Amino acid sequence: MHLLMYPGKIGENPAHLDWGTRLRIAVGAARGIAHIHKQSGGKLVHGNIKSSNIFLNSQLYGCVSDLGMAKMIATPVMQTARYHAPEVKNTQNVSQASDVYSFGILLLELLTRKSPLHATSGDLVKLVNSVNGKEQTANVFDVELLRNRNIEEQMIKMLQIGMSCVARTPKKRLKMAEVVKMIEDISMMNTRNRLQQKLVFTEGLNPAFDYDDMMMASVEVLGKGTFGTSFRATLLENRISFVVKRLTDVNVTGEAFHQKMEVIGRMRHENVASLMAYYRSKHENLVLYDYHGQGSVSSMVHGKRGDNHTSLEWETRLRIAVGAARGIAHIHSQVGQTLVHGNVKSSNIFLNAQGYGCVSEGGLTTLMSQWALPVLRSAGYFAPELTDTKTVSQASDVYGFGVVLLELLTGKPAIRSAADGEAIQLVSWVNSVVRHEWTGEVFDIQLLKYPSMEDAMLKLLQIGMICTASDPWRRLKMSEVVKILEDISG
Structure with a gap:
């Protein structure tokens, strides 16, 4: 050709x-x-x-x-x-x-x-x-x-x-x-x-600010994630807000970093958070994304229950699942259908303008040092076959998405501590409950007010369990997951 x-x-x-x-x-x-x-x-x-x-x-x-x-x-x-x-x-x-x-x-x-x-x-x-x-x-x-x-x-x-x-x-x-x-x-x-050009904007975006503007912005710490700390930066002049993620333990050359950023920057899709810009120097690696004011799906599902906390409606959870699945499937279709997200979890999923799930941080795993795997696995999202950060695959992305589905259904985090201090993996807990035929005990109590949706919830539970199968070959492809979820959502 x-x-x-x-x-x-x-x-x-x-x-x-x-x-x-x-x-x-x-x-x-x-x-x-x-x-x-x-x-x-x-x-x-x-x-x-x-x-x-x-x-x-x-x-x-x-x-x-x-x-x-x-x-x-x-x-x-x-x-x-x-x-x-x-x-x-x-x-x-x-x-x-x-x-x-x-x-x-x-x-x-x-x-x-x-x-x-x-x-x-x-x-x-x-x-x-x-x-x-x-x-x-x-x-x-x-x-x-x-x-x-x-x-x-x-x-x-x-x-x-x-x-x-x-x-x-x-x-x-x-x-x-x-x-x-x-x-x-x-x-x-x-x-x-x-x-x-200190701040490199992805193709198609006209720079609305530069590195110096970013350094003068007011900053709020959003949290520390797997690969670094995220900040909300708000420009002083026009009050535009965006997310700056400071990457730690980047393990690629400068040229490889630029090439990977170009690939990530081209992943334009309504269910994939667009990379706005990036910065690379000897001592600093930054990536910039749009700011989502509603917070992550993790904060929505697991946020503190109180006066200001609103439980997620069933339709909202379904739209989160459909949108996130579409986003991951789009990532998997890039670069000759070989691209991997590498870090699928509920704290990396947000709501887009249409109220559907939108995945962020796709492709960053391949930039990181291999030693980070113990940290990744302890989060409860990483497939059992992974040996280091370089062995992430589309099948391991499916596993991470399956964990997110189980979070949406159960309202429980991917990993939590028991009374005796032992860690409880959500995947293991769900399999244990279903095995003992207590399936009704799996679902978030907030979902019990939707009895007419019980069949749909059971189908979603089934998908989540197949996606988190211990053997990679037993898991669905993300394109298959999208079709099933869209059928469920009508």
Whole structure:
């Protein structure tokens, strides 16, 4: 499969390509072509540069293929393909200058995400040449790139390189060695910008504040969780509130941290708390999320009973379960259906604007040190097969969600202390009660006022017990859980 996928093709969803990925594609491909041009005394030609002949290598840089195939057979060039330079009439009069032209087309593809044979203008080069001035130039770029204002200067420089490469006269085109240096300079500019930009906002979000504003905000401690302490920060100027989580024991390199944050930042879904921004330095790792004023599901279910405490209605508990299941299932569908939440628990679930469960902190487990597992397991949410934080899986996420379901049904925490000080795991307690046929004793006393919902509660209990089965293979998939819960909720 070639590396660029254009929207609009039936049955295809265009792959996400952030600016850093596009830069690595351009840098790698340019280096590869420049290396080819140095061979055979500086006379070797590729002859068939196009996006379908470029792939990603193990370092995720562009890598060119099909070297030398074009000149083996003399055939007329189909100019309708729009990759070949205008002076190329057949496959045997290709040159290094025509390679540069074809590479320029690739740069225009990366910038515009349009096919070389552009549907409306008939020619991508003509389309780009038709715009004048900074404002009109912005109309050329892929809308996905325009969301990030910090890369505008880099995109314009890249566009200028592309247009120099596709000059109609071969003598006016750049040499590939020159192209490599110019694109590497842009890549260095991008790296410097990322390092200098203290607070990195996820794509699609326009910064409403910066690091200094955050440090001046009024702060309230929300609590200490598995991976660090969470604070509510409120900006002094406009009173906007958000959650800042200070991560402890991060065990990945800076580059790996940025890559994982980019993946987490792209998990846009109404039942997944969106990562707003993040900060990485030698001594500090911060992640920012939206603030949910109602508090977590844990505080709603297990908060102190008193004058200000409102018991959760059955419908509210059901919406929490449905929403959280949808959110986890969405996470599991990302990155080729390999992504894991890693820390599913009721204190990481909130209510969205529609009153459905919304999961937070997805994917953070893979950033942490392995030693944290004893802390994780003591919380009562972690599957028995886990050996360390790197072995979390989608099946262990299902286990954590099953524990949350049991909390919603019983009103009891995932783990609590008995009178003799011994820890009681909720999963073990529920299984014990059901085994002795005291199923009615399982449910929260607050739910007894819904006798007509008894069948639905029993079905939810069944799902919770299957999800918390000791053998991972006996557990449901999250997509299956979503379907069953949606059937129950009607």
